[in-house]
Amino acid sequence: IFLATERVDYAAWIGLIVEVPFIAMLVIGLSRWPSVAVIVWANLLRSIALLIASSWTVHRRICGVRLAWDTSLIKSGVPFILMTLVTMIQTKISPLSLGLLGNYSAVGYYEMAMMLVLASVFVPSAIGSVVFPRLSADGMTPDNRRLLLRAGAVIAGLGVLGMVVILAIAGPIARLLYGANGVAVASV
Secondary structure (H helix, E strand, O other), X not given: OOOOOOOHHHHHHHHHHHHHHHHHHHHHHHHHOOOHHHHHXXXXXXXXXXXXXXXXXXXXXXXXXXXXXOHHHHXXXXXXXHHHHHHHHHHHHHHHHHHHHOXXXXXXXXXXXXXXXXXXXXXXXXXXXXXXXHHHHHOOOHHHHHHHHHHHHHHHHHHHHHHHHHHHOHXXXXXXXXXXXXXXXXXX
């Protein structure tokens, strides 16, 4: 809704307001009671806070939204649920295969290296959050076509530049981020 109405600033503020207490809660909770339960409860509370804050903001600032039940929503949501399931399987198939064919430490190094890859998605997501509302609102106008081509060129250029930099200095970056495990992570 925030993207479609070109109010991405609301999503950014909600994220900031919810994520800062979440990080504090996670750090304090893990320092006092280090356990998986703390991580689960902190994430659950974060999700609830995001849901409440975004629902309230949409209702008060964009349009009055009421909850209602519609069976057509379930039918139209099935493809999206299946796409989410396929994506989840796709992201977990590599570590599972690596765990079956290799050892657990290789899975750990792979997951550490994947953290860098997942962090790199931030730039295309940020650019997409600017481009998508205009495309969805106006369609493929000449201005939007130029914007899309320019955004695509920026994403491709940054991607190639990032790839070259990471390939050139993978060792020092991995040592900086992962300490003694840096050598094994850099090779992945």
